[in-house]
Amino acid sequence: MDGRVLTSWARTAVAGLEARCEEINSLNVFPIPDADTGTNLLFTMRAALEAIDKYAGNDGHQTDVRQVAIALARGAVAGARGNSGVILSQVLRGVAEAAVTGVVDTRTVRTGLLMATNLVTDAVSYLVEGTIVTVLRCAADAAAEFPDDAPVADTARSAADAAAAALARTPGQLDALGTAGVVDAGGLGLVVILDAFVAAVTGERPDRAPIALRVPRRQPSPDSGTESSDVELPDTSDDLAHRGHHSACESSHQDFEVMYLVADTDEARMAELRNALDELGDSTVIVGDGDGGWSVHVHCADAGAAVEAGLDAGRVHRIRVSSFLVDAREQGRLLPPVRTRPDQDDRGIVAVVAGDGAADLFSGEGATVLRCDAAPVTRAQLLGIIRQLGRREVLVLPNGALSAQELVAVSAAARDSRHEVLLLATSSMVQGLASLAVHDPEREAVDDAFAMSEAAAATRWGSLRIARERALTYVGTCEPGDGIGLMGHEVIVIEPDAVAAGKRLVDVVLGAGGELVTLLMGAEAPAGLDTELADHISQRHPGVEVMVYHGGQPGDLLQLGVE
Missing domain, CATH: 3.30.70.1710 (BMC (bacterial microcompartment) domain)
Incomplete structure (x- = not known):
């Protein structure tokens, strides 16, 4: 068989990947569950096929095994998409390196798969068992058992069968797969490609038993091992992708x-x-x-x-x-679409909050609360709660819990033609409370968001803390135990006593004027601090109204807002 069998292989592989692209995408949970492994493999294989005409030409060179093999490899490397596509390009390069006899025979297959395994091993910085690399190595090991004079059809079938068997073992080799209850997506794509080679060589697709693509999920054991679960994974690929994405985003x-x-x-x-x-x-x-x-x-x-x-x-x-996250929104597969109920297409508000009292304040104003007391909020958590609301319009009060880059990514992922997500520039909970005070669900969403953002921006805010260690600030050196007052994120007050620091902070912040001071007291605030500060404001700044709330937030003794 000459170079034309390689062209037939490429065409058959493209057709096979087109037929199973969505299925492969639905299994994608490692290394990033972005639901695009099938798409990446398909793009890469198409690029390889298109390169045959570019590099081998239509003048008879398509019968030249090496010429066609090199064309496939160059096209795949140049057009590779994603992790899996880059690895596929090295499978084709391995065949190109082995194509020296002028025919496609057992030696070409055996040497090509072995060289591909070596190339991939060298290419990947950190190899992980249970991935497409494992499946490739098992296929190469099976082909290595055949001598040069063995029928190429037998070698091809054995390699493809070994790959399929290796694929079925991947959930037991990689925790991310076992937890999600799936086989490796890239490994399945490689099996499709090797089966396409068998079809190109023999004229018939392998008649294999269906591979169990979804298996019982495992739950991590208390000893950090895994144990089997009798719960079967639902057939909903969107649900699978949602679970996988949530897990990976929290760990990456x-x-x-x-x-x-x-x-x-x-x-x-x-x-x-x-x-x-x-x-x-x-x-x-x-x-x-x-x-x-x-x-x-x-x-x-x-x-x-x-x-x-x-x-x-x-x-x-x-x-x-x-x-x-942005690509996930475009693909529409990473997370399931929001299902908006007819009776719940009004506006929702999500607020990131710390402290029991603060949570009660925000929820009492109609906001859905996402707590950040014990650990920082992740993008996946915020995106998840936005989708769970099922509202047509969602206003987000981040209250300083996530960076601008993270917020933009979440907003882009959650927004589509039926759902609008608007981010409000609230850098603290006291700014979030100020914005909620002017919330009006009867206004258009953009007008409401503008009014709320304007209220937040007009609220000067600060916080009072206890220094945990010695540090150099813009206003001097603080020692452990000192009271430090911050305006925004900058230290502006240092005093040995927390109460004295709180009074100075109030005076500095009110030095630029103000009509209303909001004190949101933290869980570590000393008893009587709220009363002392309220009395100090009444005596030193007559006419200024004081509102005191017990937020219970960790870290800050208090948050201070001035309007």
Whole structure:
């Protein structure tokens, strides 16, 4: 068999991936559950197929095994999408490196899979068992059992069967898969591709028993091990993706997938690039096409830094940056769509809050509360509660709990043609309370959000804390136990006594005027502090109204808002 069988393989693989793309996407929970593994494999295989005409031409070279194999590899490396696509490109490069006999035979298959395994092992910074890499290695091991003169059909079938068997074992090898109750998405894609090779060689698709793509979920044991669960995973792929995304977003701080090609470089500079990217993020994969071109893939929090690192290695082109949360909204698969009930299409408010008393205040004003007492709020938690509201319009009061970058990503992921999510610039709970005071559900959402944001912006806020350690500030050095007063995020008052610090803080903040002071007392506030400060305001700033609430928030002795 000559190069035409490779062309047939590529076409059959594209068709197989098209047929099972959504199924593969629905299994995607590792390394990032962004529900696009099937899509990435399909894009990569299409790029490989299209490269045959570009590099092998239509002048008879498509019968040349090596010419076609090289074309497939170059096209796949240049067009690779995602982690799985980059790994697939190395499978095709392995075949290209092995295609030296002029025919597609057992030696080509055996050597190609072995070289592909070696290339992938070198390309991936940190190998994890239970992924597409494991499935590839098992296929290569099975092909290695055949001598050069064995029928290529037998070798191909054995490799594909071994891959399918390895795929079925992946939930027991990788905790993320076992917990979600699924096999590895990339591994399934590789089985589809190897089955396509069998079909191209023999003219028939493998007649295999259905692979159990969803298996009983495991729950982590108290000893950090795992134990089997008799609960079967529902067939709803959206539900699966939702659970997987929530888990991964809580354990990963990487916001972006960055991919680009590098030319005019060498292996030493690419090795330096790998080290730099490993410092910036994870899931680093760097592969070559065998002809001087390189494809780079990394998950990171700073996309700009990842691209800048590439510029130091060579000529960077075809840069592609994806935001996991934003892409999830576009794909419509990462999380299930909000189902808005006919009787609940009004406006909802979400507030991030710490402290029992503060939670009661916000919920009493009609807000849905997301607590942040014990641990910082994650993007996944905020996105989840927005979706659970089932409201057509949602106003979010972050109250300083998340960064602007995180909030924009959540808003983009939650917003679609039927749902509007508006972020209010509340940097503290006292600003959140001020904004809630002017909330009017009868106004248009954008007008309501504007009025509430304006109220928050007009509220000068500060906080009173106890210094935990010695530190240098703009107003001097504080010692452990000192009372420190902050205006926004800057220290403006240091006093040995917390009450004295609170009084000075009030005087400084009210020095610019004000009609209403809100004191939100924290869980660690000393007894009588609220009364002393209220009396001090009445005596030193007559005419200023004082409102005292017991928020119970940890950390701050109090939050102070002036309107």
